[in-house]
Amino acid sequence: MAKVDYLRLSVTSDCNLNCLYCRPRTEAFFHISPLSYKEMLEIVKVLAGSGIRKLRITGGEPLLREDIADLIGMLSGIRELEDISMTTNGVFLKKAARSLKKAGLSRINISLDTLRKDRYKDITGEDCLIKVFQGIEEALRAGLLPVKLNVVVMKGINEDEVLDFIKFASHKKIITRFIELFSTNKAYQFMKYFVPNSYIKEKIEMAFGPLEEVDGVKGSGPARYFKVNPPQPRRWDRVGVIGFIDSATSDFCHNCSRIRMSCDGRLYQCLFSSQFLSVQDLLRSPVESFQKFIAEKKYYTRDTIKRESFEMSMRGG
Ligand code: SAM
Numbered sequence: 001m002a003k004v005d006y007l008r009l010s011v012t013s014d015c016n017l018n019c020l021y022c023r024p025r026t027e028a029f030f031h032i033s034p035l036s037y038k039e040m041l042e043i044v045k046v047l048a049g050s051g052i053r054k055l056r057i058t059g060g061e062p063l064l065r066e067d068i069a070d071l072i073g074m075l076s077g078i079r080e081l082e083d084i085s086m087t088t089n090g091v092f093l094k095k096a097a098r099s100l101k102k103a104g105l106s107r108i109n110i111s112l113d114t115l116r117k118d119r120y121k122d123i124t125g126e127d128c129l130i131k132v133f134q135g136i137e138e139a140l141r142a143g144l145l146p147v148k149l150n151v152v153v154m155k156g157i158n159e160d161e162v163l164d165f166i167k168f169a170s171h172k173k174i175i176t177r178f179i180e181l182f183s184t185n186k187a188y189q190f191m192k193y194f195v196p197n198s199y200i201k202e203k204i205e206m207a208f209g210p211l212e213e214v215d216g217v218k219g220s221g222p223a224r225y226f227k228v229n230p231p232q233p234r235r236w237d238r239v240g241v242i243g244f245i246d247s248a249t250s251d252f253c254h255n256c257s258r259i260r261m262s263c264d265g266r267l268y269q270c271l272f273s274s275q276f277l278s279v280q281d282l283l284r285s286p287v288e289s290f291q292k293f294i295a296e297k298k299y300y301t302r303d304t305i306k307r308e309s310f311e312m313s314m315r316g317g
Pocket residue numbers: 015021022058059060061062087088089109110111112150151152179180181182183184187247312313317
């Protein structure tokens with residue numbers, strides 16, 4: 001079992017987008033009152049004292065929290081933390097990128113499922129793809145590196161954009177990561193659009209040549225990274241590093257080093273576990289309660305995983 005040293009911290013359950021598989025439009029919007037930055041800081045300090053070294057800020061949409069750079073600034077003062085990153089939809093990134101970098105954010109992942117304006121609106125419910133492109137440019141300029149794109153490929157919706165993503169990202173020296181759609185309570189009805197990463201890999205190999213796994217990409221987690229090998233003249237410099245997160249077709253729980261915290265201070269062992277440690281219990285006896293919590297962390301396989309009813313945004317998506 002991997003040592004638990006990575007926390008995904010949801011700073012809000014709110015989101016400005018309404019992506020098909022994450023927050024179906026038929027559902028009522030579900031808002032949770034988040035902890036204050038001071039409370040979050042106190043909890044992360046306690047967790048850093050118990051071995052957390054890497055932190056990812058997520059949500060909901062983290063850039064919806066006012067003055068989020070202030071939180072990053074406070075967190076980056078925690079001596080034990082080696083890496084602070086963020087996952088965002090990028091819509092508000094243009095304005096925020098520089099202050100985030102200045103405050104101590106090291107790198108950023110941007111979720112983007114299409115490069116086409118009309119599709120972006122169909123998938124997310126909002127017409128703001130151009131803002132995401134501007135956010136990407138600003139993140140690169142600000143040095144939030146590596147910039148990674150999180151792409152969920154769906155049958156009949158965006159599967160024809162796989163090679164466009166490779167070209168777009170390679171040209172900008174961005175890492176593309178294909179995340180398999182996984183079944184949650186909300187995504188359940190969208191599983192008919194599921195595309196396995198093996199299909200995407202095949203499509204890329206047919207276009208650019210064989211892929212070979214590479215090590216050493218910062219913040220690897222459950223992602224596996226590949227490069228085209230052998231490098232192909234004329235094509236090589238256009239194809240950058242490509243990541244695959246086989247969320248639905250691989251067992252990677254045994255290698256999981258992460259825990260998650262919801263914006264209201266519930267510490268979850270896993271996205272798929274409903275058991276949580278409350279902030280009150282954690283702060284009452286930090287060492288004992290955290291050690292017990294980690295010792296009880298469950299490691300699933302594809303057959304034993306429990307697709308329980310939960311919202312990504314509530315558990316630190
Ligand atoms: N708002 C931020 C964003 O858009 O990146 C952070 C939260 S969002 C829930 C984090 C990531 O989870 C996104 O990349 C999204 O595509 C992914 N995601 C949500 N539900 C998913 C599902 N059922 N299967 C695969 N990925 C999912």
